[in-house]
Amino acid sequence: MNSTNFKTADLNLFRVFVTLLEEKNATRAGERLGLSQSAVSHALRRLREMVGDDLFVRGQTGLRPTPRAMEIADTARTALKLLETAVLAQRFDPRVDQHAFTVAAGTYISYVLGPLIAERVMAVAPNVQVHFRSLYAGMTEDLDTGRLDMVIGCFEAVPGRFTHTRLFDESGVWVVRVGHPAVAGGIDLEALARLPRLGVTGGNDDPDRTSAGHIGLRRVTSWGERYALGDDARQPFSVQDSFSALSMISRSDMICILPRRLAETAAGRGKVVMIEPPAPPPPTPFGAVMRASDGADSPNGWLLDVCREAAEGL
DSSP states (O other): OOHHHHHTOOTHHHHHHHHHHHHOSHHHHHHHHTOOHHHHHHHHHHHHHHHTSOOEEEETTEEEEOHHHHHHHHHHHHHHHHHHHHHHTOOOOTTTOOEEEEEEEOHHHHHHTHHHHHHHHHHHOTTEEEEEEOOOTTHHHHHHHTSOOEEEEOEEEOOTTEEEEEEEEEOEEEEEETTOGGGTTSOOHHHHHTSOBEEEOOSOOSOOBOTTSOBOOEEOOOOGGGSOOSSSOOOOEEESSHHHHHHHHTTSSOBEEEEHHHHHHHHHTTSEEEEOOSSOOOOEEEEEEEETTOOTTSHHHHHHHHHHHHHHTO
């Protein structure tokens, strides 16, 4: 594309382009945009001429973006969202406005942070709803398209079209059940190192890719291996989350790493004994991810402030 072509470009063509990326079908894209299939095809032909690339090829599952289309996809999405935000000049008033948020977060986040978020929302925003759902494959694409407002978790990689706000840090601690014979006479780390271990996998650790094929959020699914306690320990069982691990630990002689806040609650109820790791690593950061185009005055900007305030209460 040369500068002359772009100066005379119809920016609506990029709305068609982004919708085709998401729908992978010209008919469905037209339905979303209020255009006929022929109008979508015409717009795509004009965009192909402007860019100098086919942009999409037909595949078994619908239209498949070319490498060039994938190169410009993130920029096109972000630019359209920024234009929408600028034109609408949306300012959210939680005291009177109605809004429903959808937040993807792990069970532990909902347990630790959810009550503090609910307390604040119910106190100042009577018409607001916040719906938590589990982390899932495809959440990056839902965040892109607005079907999801925020993802809260621990991430190894966050694409540049999103923002990441650190909310709180968490560390781990070893736990065994109350009455475990290995701690009856005091804490012996060498003896504990020989105990069978319960692993916590955290679920699928594959990168979350969008349907357009580019990398999405990549989250940390397990950080317990950083807490050394001997080498080559036997791990006869693993579970998908810390709450399942807590239940299994309370009825077995295994040892396990749990998030500190959960372990402290369980220890306070007489369920487990906490054992500090001999060489603890740095705490693990947890944060909120949103679209970079969500401004401070938008509903999502307000929700982020609520999450920050809630995290300060941990």
